[in-house]
Amino acid sequence: MTARIKLLGRRFERLVVLREGAPGDPLCVVQYDCGVEKIVNRRDLLAGDAKSCRPTSVGDVFGFWTIVSEAPRNAQRNRMMNARCVCGVISIVPESALTAGLTKPCRTCRSKVKVAA
Ligand SMILES: [Zn+2]
Numbered sequence: 001m002t003a004r005i006k007l008l009g010r011r012f013e014r015l016v017v018l019r020e021g022a023p024g025d026p027l028c029v030v031q032y033d034c035g036v037e038k039i040v041n042r043r044d045l046l047a048g049d050a051k052s053c054r055p056t057s058v059g060d061v062f063g064f065w066t067i068v069s070e071a072p073r074n075a076q077r078n079r080m081m082n083a084r085c086v087c088g089v090i091s092i093v094p095e096s097a098l099t100a101g102l103t104k105p106c107r108t109c110r111s112k113v114k115v116a117a
Contacts, residue, residue, distance in 0.1 A: 062098040
């Protein structure tokens with residue numbers, strides 16, 4: 001077992017760690033000086049990859065998705081976005097998935113790909 005570096009309350013340039021996940025959970029909630037809260041991987045924090053604050057805003061494009069508007073936060077208080085897929089389908093997508101590049105095309109697009117293949 002390796003000693004875990006405590007990140008809670010620590011400052012990394014323009015952000016402060018607000019919440020740390022339980023042991024085994026690599027995700028931290030951080031707040032940037034501009035007030036934006038983001039979920040980041042502690043590995044990125046320690047590697048210095050999470051220092052810039054780039055809040056997502058309407059019109060931003062992430063892969064297949066374009067942000068249309070902000071949606072109500074989910075039960076975990078994560079920021080959610082109404083996003084439009086390239087095919088026109090609008091879906092609610094977690095902001096963290098968009099910024100982390102984890103989003104896939106909508107179901108309609110995925111089934112189209114399947115049919116075409
Ligand atoms: Zn689609």
